[in-house]
Amino acid sequence: MLGSVFSPFYAKARAHGVAADPLDHTALNVALYSPGAKVWSLNERGRHTVHRSGSELVLGASTLRWEGDTLVATIFERTTPFLTARPFGDARIAGTVRLHPKVLVDDPHALDGEGAHLWWSRAPFARVEVELTEPALRWQGDGYHDANAGDGPLEDAFRAWNWSRATTPDGAAILYDCETLDGRALRHGRVVTARGEVEALDAPRAVGLSRTPWGVSRASRCDAGAKVSVERTLEDSPFYARSVLRTRLRGHDARAVHESLDLTRFQQKWVQFLLPFRTRRL
Numbered sequence: 001m002l003g004s005v006f007s008p009f010y011a012k013a014r015a016h017g018v019a020a021d022p023l024d025h026t027a028l029n030v031a032l033y034s035p036g037a038k039v040w041s042l043n044e045r046g047r048h049t050v051h052r053s054g055s056e057l058v059l060g061a062s063t064l065r066w067e068g069d070t071l072v073a074t075i076f077e078r079t080t081p082f083l084t085a086r087p088f089g090d091a092r093i094a095g096t097v098r099l100h101p102k103v104l105v106d107d108p109h110a111l112d113g114e115g116a117h118l119w120w121s122r123a124p125f126a127r128v129e130v131e132l133t134e135p136a137l138r139w140q141g142d143g144y145h146d147a148n149a150g151d152g153p154l155e156d157a158f159r160a161w162n163w164s165r166a167t168t169p170d171g172a173a174i175l176y177d178c179e180t181l182d183g184r185a186l187r188h189g190r191v192v193t194a195r196g197e198v199e200a201l202d203a204p205r206a207v208g209l210s211r212t213p214w215g216v217s218r219a220s221r222c223d224a225g226a227k228v229s230v231e232r233t234l235e236d237s238p239f240y241a242r243s244v245l246r247t248r249l250r251g252h253d254a255r256a257v258h259e260s261l262d263l264t265r266f267q268q269k270w271v272q273f274l275l276p277f278r279t280r281r282l
Helices: 008-015 269-277
Strands: 026-034 037-045 050-052 056-059 062-067 070-078 092-101 117-134 136-150 158-168 171-180 185-192 198-200 205-209 218-222 229-236 240-249 252-262
Touching: 008 269, 026 056, 026 070, 026 229, 037 070, 092 136, 117 158, 117 171, 117 185, 158 218, 158 240, 171 218, 218 240, 218 252
Parallel strands: none
Antiparallel strands: 026 037, 050 056, 056 062, 062 070, 070 092, 092 117, 117 136, 158 171, 158 252, 171 185, 185 198, 205 218, 229 240, 240 252
């Protein structure tokens, strides 16, 4: 993240009226989940550790670069000082992640309707290879790559959003529902086919889901007459949740990765106080 949107240090600088430099608040977030444990890293760095070119981004000891059509992340990060569950340990995350897109899509979408906040589903489906030395693990499977960019803080434009991505037999189905600060409800839905064609996704049934233990609201959409359920909550914080859903889209049962973001909560002083327990400034 260049100009980490969830940085308490960046928010504090902006609150004091400082013309804060986004590159002085860059961060790489790494999260690993297993059935019995998880590990989290979110380290923020200053601009002197950031180097950019047309094909490579260097953040301290970690790099992201394109090697042909493959996105390669070389990771060397310290884990969060608190709330890291065993057996992964609490020292470092080191290794390589390779993302091989099956198709690349260049179709930026305005989340806010005006174009101040853009989103790209760059690689709607991809093959991912994970090879880590710390902790020692390997994994291969289905993956996804998107990007966001904005001209201002998220909390100045949105109250909340719900996002999900699922693989269906006819492509990748993505839902992005936003509530703007002025009360508008903006529904974005798309299916990207194996050929890279982008089609509108109309999932008409809005479904409220169970709140997280921190009380964050979750919601999604699905086919008319279908149901959505939370299979697992991967990440639970005072303002953000990442979950796995069971849903039905375009006539197919599907498993979706889902996130809920509450930006009204994010701005609360008590939440800002808690954020450094999940991040660190290097």
